Amino acid sequence: MFFPLKFWSVPLTVAIFANSVNSLAMELPREAANAVAPKDCESVSRFPPLSPTIGNMSASQAEQYTVIDNALTRFYGNTIVTKNPDGSFTGPFGQLMYTTPTVVQNFINLNVGVAQNLPASENEACVLAILSVIKAPFAIYAHTILGQKAGFTLKQVKSMLAGKCPNDVTPRQAAAYKLAVKITNLRGPLDSASFDEAVSVLGLVGVEGITQQTAASLLAIIMLNVGDIGVPVNA
Secondary structure, rough: OOOOOOOOOHHHHOOOOOOOOOOOOOOHHHHHHHHHHHOOOOOOOOOOOOOOOOOOOOOOHHHHHHHHHHHHHHHHHOOOOOEEOOOOHHHHHHOOOOOHHHHHHHHHHHHHHOOOOOOHHHHHHHHHHHHHHOOOHHHHHHHHHHHHOOOOOHHHHHHHHHHOOOOOHHHHHHHHHHHHHHHHHHOOOOHHHHHHHHHHHHHHHHHHHHHHEEEEEEEEHHHHHOOOOOOOOOO
16 A cells, blocks of 8 residues: 555565555454545456456466465455455555566565554554545555554544644654655655754654655555556455
């Protein structure tokens, strides 16, 4: 999310997106997310929807649909809306149906892999930082919910989406947010002062974790904006 923070370790072959959540977890009120996400863009993608209900998939796409569906059901459940009423996927997941099985599996593995590098709250701080720079309605909708799932309050989430890191987050969360903003705005090498400042709080492993999370999240956000994908109509 998109998509998606890891809250525990899971096999790479069955996990999906950077911010996975347990399907049995308590659902957060969607009204809170809808209040933050832009409402001028509904979940109508430039990529025509594909699903068993519509009956317009190739054999390869049918296999990809099953892989994505199983992963989304297991790790998102009802926490965010991952399907449209016609059974097609919301967010970047429907767009993934237009690529190869290898890319689909690698997308899954990449996102769940980078999500294991850091605590959920730091990963979410990173994604919210990116979304303060690059707007993507579906991602804002999803991560308003997932950010709260990771432990942030709605007020904190709104502040981070608006480009201001709250004063009442941890030093590591603040450092993750600040670094992700800088990486997202990069047009050349990261300056030494910013790198050293981030390392002093996060360590080299943490800095690399934020770097990987930012890169993976940007892939999903770019997909969302190329597809002009908005908030699910049934959210």
